[in-house]
Amino acid sequence: MFADYMINAWIATSLVAVAAGMVGFFVVVRGAAFAAHALPLGAFPGLAAAWLLGIAPWSLILAFAGLGAFGLARSGEKAPHHTATALWLVSMLALGNLLLSRMHAYSNAVFAVLFGEVLGVSNTQVLAVAAIVAVTVIAMALLYRPLLLSTLSPDLAAAAALPERRIATLFLLIVALVTSAALPLVGASIVFSLMVGPASAARLMTDRPGWALGLSVLLALSTVWSALALAYEADWPIGAFVGVMGAVWYGVGRIVRWQSGRLRRG
Amino acid sequence: MTLLSFLPAGFLDSGPVQRALVTGAVAAVISAIAGVLTLIRGQSFAGHALTDVSAAGGAAAVLFGAGPLAGFLAGALVGGFGMETVELRRRSERDLVAGIMLGLGLGVSALILGRIVSSGSNGGAPVTILFGSLFILPPGVILPVSICGAVAVVLAALFTRPLLLAALDPDLLTVQGGSPRLMRLVHLTMLALAVAVSSLTVGAILSTAFLIGPAATATRLSARPGRTMALAAILGLIAGWGGILMSYKSYDWTDGHAWPVSFCIVALIVAAHLLLPPVFGRLLKPRQKG
Numbered sequence: 003m004f005a006d007y008m009i010n011a012w013i014a015t016s017l018v019a020v021a022a023g024m025v026g027f028f029v030v031v032r033g034a035a036f037a038a039h040a041l042p043l044g045a046f047p048g049l050a051a052a053w054l055l056g057i058a059p060w061s062l063i064l065a066f067a068g069l070g071a072f073g074l075a076r077s078g079e080k081a082p083h084h085t086a087t088a089l090w091l092v093s094m095l096a097l098g099n100l101l102l103s104r105m106h107a108y109s110n111a112v113f114a115v116l117f118g119e120v121l122g123v124s125n126t127q128v129l130a131v132a133a134i135v136a137v138t139v140i141a142m143a144l145l146y147r148p149l150l151l152s153t154l155s156p157d158l159a160a161a162a163a164l165p166e167r168r169i170a171t172l173f174l175l176i177v178a179l180v181t182s183a184a185l186p187l188v189g190a191s192i193v194f195s196l197m198v199g200p201a202s203a204a205r206l207m208t209d210r211p212g213w214a215l216g217l218s219v220l221l222a223l224s225t226v227w228s229a230l231a232l233a234y235e236a237d238w239p240i241g242a243f244v245g246v247m248g249a250v251w252y253g254v255g256r257i258v259r260w261q262s263g264r265l266r267r268g
Numbered sequence: 269m270t271l272l273s274f275l276p277a278g279f280l281d282s283g284p285v286q287r288a289l290v291t292g293a294v295a296a297v298i299s300a301i302a303g304v305l306t307l308i309r310g311q312s313f314a315g316h317a318l319t320d321v322s323a324a325g326g327a328a329a330v331l332f333g334a335g336p337l338a339g340f341l342a343g344a345l346v347g348g349f350g351m352e353t354v355e356l357r358r359r360s361e362r363d364l365v366a367g368i369m370l371g372l373g374l375g376v377s378a379l380i381l382g383r384i385v386s387s388g389s390n391g392g393a394p395v396t397i398l399f400g401s402l403f404i405l406p407p408g409v410i411l412p413v414s415i416c417g418a419v420a421v422v423l424a425a426l427f428t429r430p431l432l433l434a435a436l437d438p439d440l441l442t443v444q445g446g447s448p449r450l451m452r453l454v455h456l457t458m459l460a461l462a463v464a465v466s467s468l469t470v471g472a473i474l475s476t477a478f479l480i481g482p483a484a485t486a487t488r489l490s491a492r493p494g495r496t497m498a499l500a501a502i503l504g505l506i507a508g509w510g511g512i513l514m515s516y517k518s519y520d521w522t523d524g525h526a527w528p529v530s531f532c533i534v535a536l537i538v539a540a541h542l543l544l545p546p547v548f549g550r551l552l553k554p555r556q557k558g
Contacts, residue, residue: 035367036313043473084312085484089538091316092477096534099399099474103528113385113394116473117378191320191473192378195371202364239382245375252368 008234010123011187015226015240017135018184019196023222024142025180026201027215028173032153035198037074037174040087042181042193044070044094049115049185050101060130063185066094067178075171117241118189127186134183141176149173150211188226192241196222199248203255221251276516288402288469288512288529290410294417295462295469295478296504301424302462303483304497305455308435314351315459316476317366321347321373322463323472326397327380330390336397337412340467344460347373352456377472400471400530402512413465420461427454432493469508470530478504481537488545503544507536 004012029038048066052059070090077086102111152159152169159166177197184193200221204214229243279285306315325343326336347369354365377397384393396404424431433441434451441448459479466475486500511533518527 030364033363035363036316039313039316039367039370084310085307085480088312088316088476088480089484089541092474092481092534093538095474096477096528096531096538099471099528100531103531104525109392109395110385112398113378113381116374116394116398117382189378191374192371194367195375198364198367199371202368237386239378242375242379242382245371245373245378248375249368249372252365 010125010128011230012227014123014128014131014187015230016223017131018180018187019222019226020219021135021138021180022184022193022196023200023219024215025138025176026197026199026222027204027211027218028149028153029177029197030201030205031211032173034173034177035194036084036087038177038197039194040074040091041067041070041174041178042185042190043091045178045181045185046098046115046190047094047101049190050098050111053111053115054101054104058126058130059186060134060182063182064178067181067185068175070094071174071178072171075167075174113239114189116189116191117239118187118192123187131183131187134179138176138179138183141172141179145169145172145176154211187240188229188244189239189241192244195241195245195248196225199244199251200225203251206252206255206259225251275513279513279516283407284403284405285512285516287405287407287409289509291402291405291413291465292469292508292512292533293505294413295465295475296482296508297501298417298420298458298462299466299475299478300482300486300500300504301420301497302455302458303479303481304486304493304500305431305435306459306479307483307487308432308493309455311362312476312480313363314366315463315479317351317370317373318344318347318459319463319467319472319475319479320370320377321350322460322467322475323397324373324376324380326467326472327377327384327393330393330397331380331384335406335409335412336401337409337416337464337468340472341416341460341464343373344463345457348456348460349453352452395471397467398471398473399528400467400469400474402469402529403515405468409468413468416461416465420458423454423458427451428494431455470533474530474534477534477537478508481534481541482507485537485541485544489548503540504537507533507540510536 029035045063045067048062049059052062073090074087098115102108102115105111148164148169151162152164152166181193184196188196201218203221204217207217208214225244225247229240229247232238232243233240306312322340322344325339329336329339351365351369381394381397384390430441430446430451431454433446434448438448441451462479463475466478470477482500482503485503486496490496490499511529514532515527515529
């Protein structure tokens with residue numbers, strides 16, 4: 003399981019989990035689940051195009067994810083019906099489908115793009131992931147306080163004259179960054195689970211933002227580690243376990259919440 | 269026949285094309301009705317989450333050698349009623365639960381599709397489930413698809429007023445002696461039917477396009493719910509049939525390599541959404557005061 007060719011997969015997925023756990027916490031408290039789902043799937047044509055052209059995927063994925071982030075920010079993250087988000091999502095999926103349909107192993111490619119392919123991660127890939135994750139963590143550290151303030155108390159944020167819209171856009175760009183790092187590894191559809199599952203459970207388990215953030219990272223790490231172990235041992239696609247585990251964590255979070263509420267009420 | 273002479277020779281005589289046209293039409297009509305209600309309720313994301321849960325059902329049905337339609341429907345029903353049972357106070361919490369369900373559905377889909385692919389029995393299953401199988405539907409599919417369509421239309425006709433009222437103002441419905449909860453369940457059932465048939469048409473993860481696209485376009489063109497639904501159905505129908513024709517013709521455009529029909533349909537839906545409201549919006553929908 004820790005053979006040489008697996009080491010890179012361990013490193014890369016762990017890095018992704020740290021970033022996803024951090025960003026996921028804000029996705030959850032800001033109620034930006036749909037955007038966090040649409041951005042990875044919106045970057046799917048980037049990966050498909052890169053495969054078709056036989057080039058390294060990062061630049062194209064970053065371009066599509068960034069484009070999506072700006073588009074969603076402009077249409078308003080909290081637009082009443084999420085219509086723009088839904089339509090962006092389906093257009094990009096359909097475009098990715100068109101690109102993949104030109105490949106020989108069409109069905110396998112669809113599967114790998116959506117559900118991930120972690121075995122055989124190259125050194126360059128690890129470096130690229132590390133660079134993207136480093137940028138994400140730094141950006142999160144810089145934005146932590148304004149983001150928290152604008153999320154938890156919009157009134158206070160307004161009083162402090164925080165640039166609300168710019169913060170929202172920056173946040174979506176950070177989500178796009180994490181997406182780009184994670185996409186080729188765990189798959190377009192599963193990046194989202196990694197962001198939302200652990201973070202939503204962590205938020206239910208503690209009310210203190212700092213603790214919840216740390217817990218979210220820990221749960222995300224444990225999720226990808228078990229997923230990777232299972233992918234290796236039982237030949238499961240890595241995405242399968244990440245998706246299921248997200249729901250399990252949420253269930254655990256609700257039970258913890260319910261229990262602690264009962265204790266408090268006596 | 270001169271009216272239809274622009275169609276490729278033999279287009280309407282081909283069995284797969286006929287089945288595609290019927291299935292696409294049913295998907296367009298049910299999705300229009302369910303989609304407008306979903307938009308009024310502001311539940312796009314929940315509707316989308318349902319499609320991913322239905323993907324897991326479709327995959328499971330294929331694994332057990334059944335047709336995917338029953339699986340799509342079962343998956344969407346389980347997902348919908350599952351979301352309904354979790355007690356939710358705030359909208360952001362509702363989105364979160366929808367997201368968790370969605371992740372679970374995709375995880376299970378990945379697992380089952382992985383099994384099917386690695387067993388070597390049906391290598392095309394991921395594409396069939398996720399991006400549709402409109403041109404390879406078996407002849408027996410027309411009957412169940414029509415039943416799905418009929419059930420949805422009958423439900424919509426029986427409960428038109430309470431369904432709309434429950435979406436717009438549940439308290440008012442309660443005052444009038446209706447049950448918002450029952451209407452939510454009726455809406456969920458219609459949603460599940462729409463998602464199931466659309467999943468056959470454009471695939472589970474793209475069925476959101478049918479559900480949200482025409483409904484959103486129609487909402488921007490008309491203010492009255494009934495007319496919005498009719499308009500959405502017509503838009504969906506044009507996109508569905510146009511996409512089938514486009515995919516069929518694309519075989520000649522790009523050196524014998526047809527474009528996926530799901531891409532063509534979604535492209536038309538999105539194009540309509542981008543182009544029609546700016547052009548016709550003012551014509552059809554009088555500007556509201558204030």
